[in-house]
Amino acid sequence: MRSVRTLLQLALTVKRTCRLHHRYYHELQRSVGIIGAPFSKGQPRGGVEGGPDRIRAAGLLSRLQHLGCAVKDYGNLMFEDVTVDEPVGTVKGVRAVGSANQRLSEAVQGVKRDGHTAVMLGGDHSLAIGSIHGHSAAVGELSVVWVDAHADINTPLTSYTGNLHGQPMSYLLHELHSKIPVLPNFSWIKPCVSARDLVYIGLRDVDPAEHYILKLLGVKAFSMSEMDRLGVARVMEETCEYLSARGRKPIHLSYDIDAIDPSVTPATGTPVVGGLTYREGVYITEHLCQTGLLSAVDLVEVNPLRGQTEEDIQSTVRTAVDLLLSCFGRLREGNHSLDYSLPVP
Numbered sequence: 481m482r483s484v485r486t487l488l489q490l491a492l493t494v495k496r497t498c499r500l501h502h503r504y505y506h507e508l509q510r511s512v513g514i515i516g517a518p519f520s521k522g523q524p525r526g527g528v529e530g531g532p533d534r535i536r537a538a539g540l541l542s543r544l545q546h547l548g549c550a551v552k553d554y555g556n557l558m559f560e561d562v563t564v565d566e567p568v569g570t571v572k573g574v575r576a577v578g579s580a581n582q583r584l585s586e587a588v589q590g591v592k593r594d595g596h597t598a599v600m601l602g603g604d605h606s607l608a609i610g611s612i613h614g615h616s617a618a619v620g621e622l623s624v625v626w627v628d629a630h631a632d633i634n635t636p637l638t639s640y641t642g643n644l645h646g647q648p649m650s651y652l653l654h655e656l657h658s659k660i661p662v663l664p665n666f667s668w669i670k671p672c673v674s675a676r677d678l679v680y681i682g683l684r685d686v687d688p689a690e691h692y693i694l695k696l697l698g699v700k701a702f703s704m705s706e707m708d709r710l711g712v713a714r715v716m717e718e719t720c721e722y723l724s725a726r727g728r729k730p731i732h733l734s735y736d737i738d739a740i741d742p743s744v745t746p747a748t749g750t751p752v753v754g755g756l757t758y759r760e761g762v763y764i765t766e767h768l769c770q771t772g773l774l775s776a777v778d779l780v781e782v783n784p785l786r787g788q789t790e791e792d793i794q795s796t797v798r799t800a801v802d803l804l805l806s807c808f809g810r811l812r813e814g815n816h817s818l819d820y821s822l823p824v825p
């Protein structure tokens with residue numbers, strides 16, 4: 481009897497500590513380091529290199545500061561101009577992608593060593609190679625939450641298109657290391673993520689080889705079917721429970737804007753119908769923010785040249801900014817600063 485009571489007390493204490501921790505984190509000033517990565521060679525469509533500047537122009541920095549964040553903008557990375565870059569097998573842009581990601585990895589390591597939560601504005605999703613590699617090199621083992629219509633886990637040998645933005649996860653997973661051939665400018669990449677530390681959300685366009693890989697490795701994935709069945713609140717609860725069962729590791733969120741439905745975010749390279757609503761998309765970032773573990777965020781595949789109208793572009797960019805704001809404390813219920821006091825007549 482007594483042991484039961486002790487256990488109950490312990491459970492209560494743990495619960496209270498968690499709540500205190502959440503509260504503390506809410507009130508902690510966050511510091512954000514922003515890296516622009518205007519890079520598009522991981523896929524064939526020009527324009528995605530304009531993403532970082534469009535997202536900044538929509539007021540990202542000032543709005544983060546308004547939330548109480550300390551923000552440092554590291555500017556846009558300059559990438560080596562690779563003039564001769566013949567396909568390797570079917571894979572295109574290998575040397576450019578390898579070299580750009582090496583630079584990005586070093587930049588992300590710098591941002592982490594400066595003590596910020598790293599925000600990488602893409603650019604195409606091949607940039608997740610350098611972003612996750614650099615994040616892990618700086619802080620150690622990670623949990624990765626990949627929000628995307630696509631699994632981006634083709635190996636160079638399974639890819640139909642040869643586009644590297646559909647492959648980044650395959651280079652990062654320990655479990656796929658033996659399936660990756662030697663590629664020029666890729667030798668610096670060391671796998672740094674375990675399949676069990678990865679969760680997908682929003683999948684709805686998965687190639688057969690990718691589906692096979694997900695099942696083979698037992699990767700946790702909430703496709704749009706699970707989103708429909710469980711609802712976003714349950715999906716996020718299960719995501720965080722699943723990841724924290726392996727220890728509370730820093731979270732790397734890799735958010736592809738094409739996870740959201742193209743009716744909301746049309747200005748992107750590979751839109752797929754049937755995506756997340758704006759509300760589901762924002763709920764994901766709100767929830768991850770409250771874990772207190774968000775340590776790096778990618779926001780990729782915003783392509784201003786893919787919108788049919790200016791409103792298409794603005795809707796896409798505004799959504800990208802809102803997702804980032806809710807990564808850093810913006811709540812739809814409203815926010816106020818800690819030192820707010822009511823004016824007295």
Ligand SMILES: [Mn+2]
Pocket residue numbers: 605628630632645736
């Ligand atoms: Mn993607």
